[in-house]
Amino acid sequence: MNDITEGLRAAFWLLVSFDxxxxxxxxxxxxxxxxxxxxxxxxxxxxxxxxxxxxxxFRRTVIAVMNALMGxxxxxxxxxxxxxxxRSGPFGVLGLLFTPTAMVIAQVVIITxxxxxxxxxxxxELWAEYHDLLISLNTSKWxxxxxLMWDGRRALLTAALAGFGRAIGEVGAIMVVGGxxxxxxxxxTTAIALETGKGDFALALGLGFVLIGLAVxxxxxxxxxxxxxxxxxx
Amino acid sequence: MIRMVWAAVAAVxxxxxxxxxEIKLAVTTSFHxxxxxxxxxxxxxxxxxxxxxxxVVGTGQAIRLGEAGDVDAIxxxxxxxxxxxxxxxxxxxxxxxxxNDFVLIGPxxxxxxxxxxxxxxxxxxxxxxxxxxxxSRGDDSGTHKKELAxxxxxxxxxESFGAWYRAVGAGMGAALNTAAGMDAYILADRAxxxxxxxxxxxxxxxxxxxVLFNQYAYLPVNPELHPHVKAEAAEALEAWLTSDTxxxxxxxxxxxxxxxxxxxxxx
Numbered sequence: 342m343n344d345i346t347e348g349l350r351a352a353f354w355l356l357v358s359f360d361x362x363x364x365x366x367x368x369x370x371x372x373x374x375x376x377x378x379x380x381x382x383x384x385x386x387x388x389x390x391x392x393x394x395x396x397x398x399f400r401r402t403v404i405a406v407m408n409a410l411m412g413x414x415x416x417x418x419x420x421x422x423x424x425x426x427x428r429s430g431p432f433g434v435l436g437l438l439f440t441p442t443a444m445v446i447a448q449v450v451i452i453t454x455x456x457x458x459x460x461x462x463x464x465x466e467l468w469a470e471y472h473d474l475l476i477s478l479n480t481s482k483w484x485x486x487x488x489l490m491w492d493g494r495r496a497l498l499t500a501a502l503a504g505f506g507r508a509i510g511e512v513g514a515i516m517v518v519g520g521x522x523x524x525x526x527x528x529x530t531t532a533i534a535l536e537t538g539k540g541d542f543a544l545a546l547g548l549g550f551v552l553i554g555l556a557v558x559x560x561x562x563x564x565x566x567x568x569x570x571x572x573x574x575x
Numbered sequence: 576m577i578r579m580v581w582a583a584v585a586a587v588x589x590x591x592x593x594x595x596x597e598i599k600l601a602v603t604t605s606f607h608x609x610x611x612x613x614x615x616x617x618x619x620x621x622x623x624x625x626x627x628x629x630x631v632v633g634t635g636q637a638i639r640l641g642e643a644g645d646v647d648a649i650x651x652x653x654x655x656x657x658x659x660x661x662x663x664x665x666x667x668x669x670x671x672x673x674x675n676d677f678v679l680i681g682p683x684x685x686x687x688x689x690x691x692x693x694x695x696x697x698x699x700x701x702x703x704x705x706x707x708x709x710x711s712r713g714d715d716s717g718t719h720k721k722e723l724a725x726x727x728x729x730x731x732x733x734e735s736f737g738a739w740y741r742a743v744g745a746g747m748g749a750a751l752n753t754a755a756g757m758d759a760y761i762l763a764d765r766a767x768x769x770x771x772x773x774x775x776x777x778x779x780x781x782x783x784x785x786v787l788f789n790q791y792a793y794l795p796v797n798p799e800l801h802p803h804v805k806a807e808a809a810e811a812l813e814a815w816l817t818s819d820t821x822x823x824x825x826x827x828x829x830x831x832x833x834x835x836x837x838x839x840x841x842x
Contacts, residue, residue, distance in 0.1 A: 428644035428801060436803065438645050439599060439630065520630040525597075535631075538748030539608055540755075540773030 348546025352554075355547050363548075367555060370528040373441050373515070374508040375559075377448035378456075381508075382501050385453045389460025389500075390486045390493075393468045404461065410454035415447075419514030422447045426518065439520040444528070447514040452504035459503055463496030464489050498567055502560055509556055529555070595626040598808040599646040601637035602629050603717055604746040606650060606791065609675070609766030609835055611828050618824060623811050633716030633746065641665055641794065644801030648809045652791045653717035666794040672816050673825050673836045674790045677721055678768055679781035680751070681707075681760040689760065695784040696729040703731055706739045708759040712750050713742025721789065722762045728786065751777075764789055769830040790839075816840065 355363045392404060424430050426438040426446075437443045467489055475485045490497065512530035519526035521535060529552045536545035606612065607629060616627050630640060634651040641649045642665045650672070651657060660666050679698055681689055687705035692698035702709055711733065712719035726733060733740055743753050747767040754761040755775035763771075768779065793813055798806040815821060817840035825838040 428803065429642075433644075439628070520628075520632075522599075522628040522630060524626075525628050537752070538604070538746050540748060540752060540771045542773060 344542045344546065347543035348550060351543045351547030352550035353547075355551065363551065365524070366527050366529055366532050367551060369441065369526075370509055370530070370552070371555065371559070373444045373528060374448060374505055376445045377452060377508045378501055378505045380445065381449045381453040381456050381504055382497075384449075385456035385504075386460050386490060386497055386500070387486060389457040390464045390489050391482075392457075392461050393464035394482065394485050394489065407454050407461070408458050411458050413451055413454065414513070415451055415511050416513035416517065418450050419447050419517030422450065422514065422518050438518065439522060439526060441519070441526060443518040444515040444526060447518045448508040448511060451511060451514060452508050455507055456500045456504040459500035460497060463493055463500070467493045467496075494567070498563060502563060505559060506556060509552065509559075595620060595624055596805070596808055597626045597628055598648070598805055598812060599628045599630060600812070601632055601640045601646040601649040601651075603634050603637060603651055604631055604748065605652070605675075605718060605764040605767050605789075607631040608748055608770055609764070610770050610830070611766065611825065611836060614824055614828055615821070618820065619812065619815055622820065623815050625808055625812055625815075627812065633712075633714045634718075634720070635715030638665075641796050644796060644804060646796065647804045647806075648793060648795040648812065650791060650793050651717055652789050653720045654790065654792075656717075656720070657792050657794060660794060664800060665797055667797050668794070670793045670813055670817065670840065672791050672793050672821075672840050673838045674788050675836045676765050676782060677718070677762055677787040677789055678765050678779050679760065680754065680763050680768060680777050681780045682758040682776055683778050684758075685780060687760065689780045692781055695725050695781070695786050698781045699725055699729045700731070702760050703729070703736070706737060708739050708741065708757055710750055710754040710757065710759045710761040711740060711742040712747070712762075713744045714746070716746075717789070718747060718762065718764060721787075725762070725786070765833075766830075766835040769833060769835065791836075 392400065422443065423438065426432050426435070426443055428438070437446070471489065471492070475488060480488070510530060512534055515526075515528060516531050516534065519528070519531065521527050521531040529548055533545045533548045533552070536548065602612065612629060616629075619625055619627055630637070630646060632640065634653045634656060637649045637651050638656055638660055640646045641660065649666075657669050661669050679689055679695070681687070687702040687707040689698045689701055692701055711722055723733070733742070741753075741757070741759065743750050745753065747763060748771065750761060751763060751767065751771050752773055753759070755773050755777055758776055765782070793816055795806065795809040795813065796804045798804050822838040822840070825836045826834065828835055
């Protein structure tokens, strides 16, 4: 119990003293995870919507596989991205290993199935509602997908936030592909793992509280930007 | 208001990159946890303009990173693995830099009476006979290999051990945390132990046997095998690590009044 109080105190001091290192790793955490969410959304949202609208052979199989991939073990993703990006691997010439870019790639792989699955669930219900209308208007496939994505944007926001939550809290994959290099690829979660290894639980917990606070802030800002949860727009 | 928030979001994505030349060095957890790197790295940057990026991993992984050419050099402590690394052509040569020593950590009650042992082999034999809980790194690191060599010297092998022998497969810090939680014996390097904050009920029980000395060596990755490695930077780093400046900093690094590392780079 005492450790938790110590952790809260450490978090408080880190924040009020504007600790330069804390800022650096927090910003890097944000940068990596937000980039991953943007890229993953660009892939997953159209994909999830399209899966709701389109009927084709093996559709069920594709959806089942996508749902299963939501549970991809991050450390396995990390290892695979590591092997691909290693100097001895197929993409070694790019020299991307142990850079923030490699971390973004790993996180995109982890969260794309999650965002696509949530999108698909939401869009399937919306499609049931819009089906007759959009068919009778003789819309093209792409128009239907666009309409659904726009009218379902609130559900998509939830999907994106779920992806962000998984990305920013993830440690297994980015530890392997990022390497936790000070001033280069160290982010909040890997710093927490490092401090725990040193037995400095107070600092580790302090960083943990900062991480939770950051996730809450991002969620609040996102809601403010998208102007949801306002009167008359339930 | 909303425009301001967007501006803040955009600002997050605009970063400034450091301009110093970067070199990637894979080091062992024990080296980094000791805190010595925090002393050496700023001085290296000031003297040579090299920004050393540390990848803190176990010796096993450090050697894999070197073999794959993902780092420019490695600094590890496992003689046999290092010799194999050079013999297979992955590294150009092996340069000894410094040493520290391993210590046996255990619960204050010391059920195995390790504190009175004459040498390391006897200390381990006593633990095995008492079947006292022992935490092993179990991660193919330099420390783990040392521990296995010590068991072999004591005429025992972990395969024959019962449930009291617990291989956790973790770094030095995590393994120490586990040992503290279980009141177990553990082999650790002195630096990690002194820097470890969560000592709990554990204490240093045995040290000083010469077989416990732990030699660190620097091995640059072979540029003939991996043309992209920064061979010149690796050479400059080696020159610095074997210089008098490095000797002063390494010998002068103390925690709680205790010297951790002894500089012994030849010529």
